[in-house]
Amino acid sequence: MDSELMDWDSIYREEGAFPGPPPWNIGEPQPELAVLIRDGKINGDVLDAGCGHAELALMLAAMGHTVVGIDLAPTAIAAATRAAQERGLSNASFACADITSFTGYDGQFNTIVDSTLFHSLPVEAREAYLRAIHRAAAPGAQLYILVFAKGAFPPELETKPNEVDEDELRKAVSKYFVIDDIRPATIHAYQPELPDIPAGAVPPDLDDKGRAKMPAFLLSAHKAS
Numbered sequence: 001m002d003s004e005l006m007d008w009d010s011i012y013r014e015e016g017a018f019p020g021p022p023p024w025n026i027g028e029p030q031p032e033l034a035v036l037i038r039d040g041k042i043n044g045d046v047l048d049a050g051c052g053h054a055e056l057a058l059m060l061a062a063m064g065h066t067v068v069g070i071d072l073a074p075t076a077i078a079a080a081t082r083a084a085q086e087r088g089l090s091n092a093s094f095a096c097a098d099i100t101s102f103t104g105y106d107g108q109f110n111t112i113v114d115s116t117l118f119h120s121l122p123v124e125a126r127e128a129y130l131r132a133i134h135r136a137a138a139p140g141a142q143l144y145i146l147v148f149a150k151g152a153f154p155p156e157l158e159t160k161p162n163e164v165d166e167d168e169l170r171k172a173v174s175k176y177f178v179i180d181d182i183r184p185a186t187i188h189a190y191q192p193e194l195p196d197i198p199a200g201a202v203p204p205d206l207d208d209k210g211r212a213k214m215p216a217f218l219l220s221a222h223k224a225s
Contacts, residue, residue, distance in 0.1 A: 008072050008073040008076075009072075009073040009074055009075050009076075011073070012052070012053075012073045012075035012076045012079070013075050021190075022052070023189040023190045023191065024052065024116050024187075024189050025052065025053055025190075026055070026188055026189065026190065026209075026211060027055060028055050028059075029055050029056040029059055029115065030056075030115050030116065030146055030187060030188060031186070031188055031207075032146055032185045032186060032187075032216070032218050033056060033113060033115055033144065033146060034059075036144060037059065037060065037063070041142070041144075041220075042060060042065065042111050042113070042142075043110050043111055043142065044065070044109070044110025044111060044138075045065065045066045045067070045068075045108055045109050045110050045111075045138075046060050046065050046066070046067045046068070046109060046110070046111045046112070046113060047067075047068055047069075047070065047105070047108075047109040047111070047112045047113070047133065047136060047137075048060075048067060048068070048069040048070070048113055048115070049070060049099055049112060049113065049114045049115075049117050049129075049133060050070070050071055050072075050099055050114065050115070050116075050117030050120065051069030051070060051071045051076070051077075051080060051094065051115075052071055052073075052076045052080075053076055053079050053080055053083070054069045054071075054076075054079075054080035054083065054084075054092070054094065056113060056115050057069040057080065057092055057094075058080070058083055058084060058087065058089060058092060060092075061084065061089040061091050061092035062087065062089060064091070065091065066091045066092075067091065067092045067093075068092075068093055068094070068095065068105065068108075068109075069092070069093075069094040069095070070094070070095050070096075070097050070099055070102055071094070071096065071097075071099070072096070072097070072098055072099065073096070074096045077094045077095070077096040080092075080094045081093075081094045099117065099121075099129055099132065099133075100121070100125045100128040100129045100132055101128060101132060102132055102136075103132075103135075105135075105136040106135055106136060107135075107136070107137070107138050107139070108136055108138065109136050109137055109138060109141055110138050110140075110141050110142070111141060111142045111143075111144070112133050112136070112137055112141060112142070112143045112144070113143075113144050114133075114143070114144065114145040114146065114147070115146050116146055116147065116148070116187055117145075118145050118147040118164070118169075119147045119148045119161035119162050119163055119164065120161055120162075121162065122162070123162050126172050127172070127175070130172065130173060130175065130176045130177070131176060133176075134176040134177065134223060137177075137223040138223070139223060139224070139225040140222060140223060140224075140225045141222060141223045142220070142221070142222050143173075143177050143219070143220070143221045143222065143223070144218065144219065144220055144221075145169070145173065145217075145218070145219040145221075146185060146187060146216055146217075146218050146219075147163075147164055147169065147216060147217055147219070148161050148163040148164070148187060148214065148215070148216050149163060149164065149165070149184070149215040149216050149217050150163045150164060150165045151163070151215060152187070152214045152215050152216065153214075164217065166182050166217060169182060169217055169219055170182060170219075173219060173221055174221075176223075177221035177222060177223055177224075178221055178222050178223070178224055179219065179220075179221045180220045180221055180222060181218075181219070181220040182217055182218070182219045182220075183217065183218055184215065184216075184217065184218075185216040185217055185218035186213045186214065186215065186216055187213075187214045187215075187216040188207055188209075188211045188212065188213055188214075189211060189212050189214060190210075190211055190212070191204070191211075191212050
């Protein structure tokens with residue numbers, strides 16, 4: 001996956017497709033996931049799958065969780081590692097690895113959180129990804145996936161994430177985890193100025209920080225004991 005590594009890392013170096021920081025870098029956990037944290041839904045040791053700059057992992061570590069973040073982009077991992085060191089969070093560690101084939105954490109995690117990673121994977125890589133995180137999950141572990149829903153982006157857009165509908169998401173994940181719930185949700189992101197956004201595209205709703213609120217699903221599941 002060398003070409004994918006170069007592509008993602010160039011985005012985190014702010015040299016890629018987006019003019020500036022990645023749009024999903026909002027400086028805090030996604031609000032949908034912050035609610036899970038507030039409600040006590042995140043337990044034990046945590047895997048932040050596709051952690052990026054790891055706002056989620058850093059918040060959870062500050063709350064006392066042992067957290068591992070894994071991402072393909074070395075620039076993102078370096079930034080997350082530096083932030084953990086600056087905040088004195090020795091219980092947060094980060095690894096640069098392919099999330100579809102990483103090893104070394106068998107049965108370790110009580111909670112796995114996928115904050116906008118699933119739709120970034122090639123469709124053909126989903127099964128390997130789910131197999132890898134299933135291997136890393138402890139019996140009974142919780143899984144949360146926040147993913148763009150079909151229709152989040154204009155259909156004419158040449159390059160966009162692999163959005164899902166509910167049936168597609170359920171079919172993929174249920175091969176490895178027991179589905180507890182799939183509900184409509186929202187992903188918040190900054191809006192880059194992209195040349196291939198078609199004229200007349202309907203502008204998204206904005207939150208109180210000027211970020212786009214885009215349709216998504218939040219999946220909750222668990223690994224069978």
